[in-house]
Amino acid sequence: MEKIDLLIIVTVISLFISLFLAFFLVTVKTKHKISNYLFATFLILTAIDTSQTLFNLIVDGPSNFGMLRGLFAFLQIPVFYLYVLSVCYSDFKLKPKHLLHLLPFVIANVILIPRFYAVDVASKINFIKNYQNSVEIQFNHILIHVQLIVYIIAVFMVLRKAKKLYLENCAGTSISSYNWLFQFTVVLTILYSVALLKNIFKFSDYPYISEWIKIGLLIFQLFIICWYLFKALNNPNLFRNIDSKLKLVSDIVLEEKNKEELAVNEKEYNEDLLKLKQYMAEEKPFLDPSLTIQDVSKGIAIPVRDLSLLINHKLEQHFYDFINTYRIERAMGILKDVTKSKVTILEILYDVGFNSKSSFNTAFKKHTGFTPTDYRKSL
Incomplete structure (x- = not known):
């Protein structure tokens, strides 16, 4: 199969799933509207970035719209950062100060006005052909990678603080949402790191390697979106948040x-x-x-x-662990009761205040050294 055919197929599938999930997030009835809207925006921005192969088939030669399409990548990670804030904090609201996150995107476009946006087609073509020697393009690549590093660090700091606040103030099983969001951020970090490697090769003597990495990124990105879709549909109540004033x-x-x-x-x-x-x-x-x-x-x-x-x-003790201690002690009492030997583990976990088997097993093993099943067998 030709490389271009593979790119088109992967791009079309990725675009379809991204836009479908974005539509689902925008239209579904939920109290977490801001979070859904922000992640839908992130998916749309990702789809715009992914659409380069199809865009190049439709539009012949460089254009202002084409350059703008590429620079929308500057908005992806800031929107994801705002999404993480909205998931972690129940009182999150979009405010005028959040417009500052547009600054790198604005700078990236402004510096291209003299030698790209404001010139004729011939000059645009010459500018693109000599992109490896273009100060503006190189500056934008450095800027987007600096932006990426800063925002990724900021996201991990938000998640770390939010999780600690949750442990100190809540005793539900929603801690899994922070664990999953942490995993998702790690995966995105890997994705963007590979993209950085791709750009390094793009400005080297081996630009063809950059093209093959691009295909790999598209496929990897497709799996990430499918993973998120699977999580969202199977765990509609996964995301719960806390008050940022805590x-x-x-x-x-x-x-x-x-x-x-x-x-x-x-x-x-x-x-x-x-x-x-x-x-x-x-x-x-x-x-x-x-x-x-x-x-x-x-x-x-x-x-x-x-x-x-x-x-x-x-x-x-974290409040989370303090409360779970009482839950586990009650669960142990039920497991020891011979008259309740037919009560299932699932029934017990719901009875003592858990609503997740995984969180119950984790807390029980942390407290006793055994899984609930093994503990019952050892009696």
């Missing part, structure tokens, strides 16, 4: 130290701890799969800040 316990501790207020009265600490344990034993709030530290705070009339310090700092 503070990390480490930041709270630092603030308290600066105010010299961290030395809590030992008697007060013991009273709060006793009240917390009594509440957990009597009210069993851990049976709620979507329990948050705010819910417990209301239940025992202890401010969220103080409760967060009590659990996350004083007890040296």
Whole structure:
């Protein structure tokens, strides 16, 4: 099969799936509209970038529209960054300040005005033929790779903070959404790293290698989109988020130290701890799969800040692990009960406050060293 035929086939399939998923995300009824719109935009931008092979078949020679189409790549990673923010934080809203993310895209276009956008077709052709010696093209390639590195680092920092905030304030099973989004970001990082390698070869003495890498990237990108589609359809409730106004316990501790207020009265600490344990034993709030530290705070009339310090700092446990300990202890009790030997593991995990088999197995093994099935067999 000719290389051009393979490129066309892969491009058409990739475009179809990308645009189909984008249409699905925009039209599906959900409360996570901003996240869906941002990822749909990311998919459309990716489709525009992918469409180069088809575009070259339709349009003969360089054009302003063709150059603009290529430079839309500058918008991909900023939109993905905003998408990650919208997934992680429930109070995320698009604001005028987010227009600053357009700056690299604007710069990349502005520097091309004198020698490309504002000249005739013949000059455009000459500019493209000598792209390896073009200062503007080389600058744009450096700019997009610097942008890529900065945004990828920023995405990982957002995910790291969001996951830690979730562990300190929530006890649902939504932590899997952050784990998956982390995996997705790693895969995208690999994809963009390979694209960087492709561009290095493009400006070397071996430009044909760049073309073969391009085919590989298209196929890899196709698999990524299919992976995302599979996840989205099989886990429609995967993505849940937290309030961005929440503070990390480490930041709270630092603030308290600066105010010299961290030395809590030992008697007060013991009273709060006793009240917390009594509440957990009597009210069993851990049976709620979507329990948050705010819910417990209301239940025992202890401010969220103080409760967060009590659990996350004083007890040296994330709220997530603290609540799961109670769930696992209850699950162990059911597993030990001979009268409930016919109760399935799935029924038990739902009964004790989990809503995911994988998170239940992980928490149970972390707590006991056994899987629930092995634990039951060992009794």
